[in-house]
Amino acid sequence: MEGSSKMSSPKGKKDDLYHVIHKVPSGDSPYVRAKHAQLVEKDPETAIVLFWKAINAGDRVDSALKDMAVVMKQLDRTGEAIEAVKSFRGLCSKQAQDSLDNVLIDLYKKCGKIEEQIDLLKRKLRLIYQGAAFNGRPTKTARSHGKKFQVSVTQETSRLLGNLGWAYMQKGNFMMAEVVYRKAQMIDPDSNKACNLGLCLIKQGRYEDARLVLEDVLESRLPGSDESRSRKRADELLMELRSMHPLPESFDQLGLDDDFVKGLEQLMNESGPVRSKRLPIFEEISQFRDQVAC
Numbered sequence: 001m002e003g004s005s006k007m008s009s010p011k012g013k014k015d016d017l018y019h020v021i022h023k024v025p026s027g028d029s030p031y032v033r034a035k036h037a038q039l040v041e042k043d044p045e046t047a048i049v050l051f052w053k054a055i056n057a058g059d060r061v062d063s064a065l066k067d068m069a070v071v072m073k074q075l076d077r078t079g080e081a082i083e084a085v086k087s088f089r090g091l092c093s094k095q096a097q098d099s100l101d102n103v104l105i106d107l108y109k110k111c112g113k114i115e116e117q118i119d120l121l122k123r124k125l126r127l128i129y130q131g132a133a134f135n136g137r138p139t140k141t142a143r144s145h146g147k148k149f150q151v152s153v154t155q156e157t158s159r160l161l162g163n164l165g166w167a168y169m170q171k172g173n174f175m176m177a178e179v180v181y182r183k184a185q186m187i188d189p190d191s192n193k194a195c196n197l198g199l200c201l202i203k204q205g206r207y208e209d210a211r212l213v214l215e216d217v218l219e220s221r222l223p224g225s226d227e228s229r230s231r232k233r234a235d236e237l238l239m240e241l242r243s244m245h246p247l248p249e250s251f252d253q254l255g256l257d258d259d260f261v262k263g264l265e266q267l268m269n270e271s272g273p274v275r276s277k278r279l280p281i282f283e284e285i286s287q288f289r290d291q292v293a294c
Helices: 010-022 030-039 044-057 061-074 078-091 094-111 114-129 153-170 174-187 191-203 207-218 228-242 258-268 280-284
Strands: 139-144 147-152
Touching (some): 030 044, 030 061, 061 078, 061 094, 078 094, 094 114, 153 191, 174 191, 191 207
């Protein structure tokens, strides 16, 4: 009997292994049963019902609302997911608001709500400048596919600008997308945004500029250039480029967001006083200040 109180039973070890393998929490609460339905039973409809029960019962509301929105998106119930997040995010903690914004951006992208996506991306960029993002810290912990990693303000700013550029591309506003992508590349360059920038330039008939940008990818001058997906896309865009003849669009056709561009250009020439809440990254890229206020 000696030491028996400290020993785990074989059943306990088996249960622990089960939860690790299936990546579900232990217990019998509505949220736990919802995750079991989602991940083990592969029954998304039941999972949604149980996520609703978890939210109403106050059981892990932050996670329940985010997970339910993800499952709804998988079932093409995107509009319902958007309304759920907007209606119940007030029940969630302050720490969950940023990830809920990211869920909304993904949902807006899924159902083609471009204007809403642009507005939310600009608001998130504005929060970064004001020092309100990351709770004032220079990094935050993010999670992807069950793994945790650190994201810097620099990386997050560039990521948001990249998403904003993509949203402008969906509107056919390629000149605005170019402006945003160039700012993103100045902060944290990568091959994926370079390919998108190349496409923006092609759409404007600026073929030589596009060629130079795409060659940066193929000649491995940018992070991520060794990824086969980026190289393949750069190759395809260059092939498309070679088949074209210059046919520039007029500025009127581009539907340029004048105020936003003026804000970006003004920032490039501005050297205002240091703000106490400004994070270090914004001392390095002070030219972006008004961009997020447009």
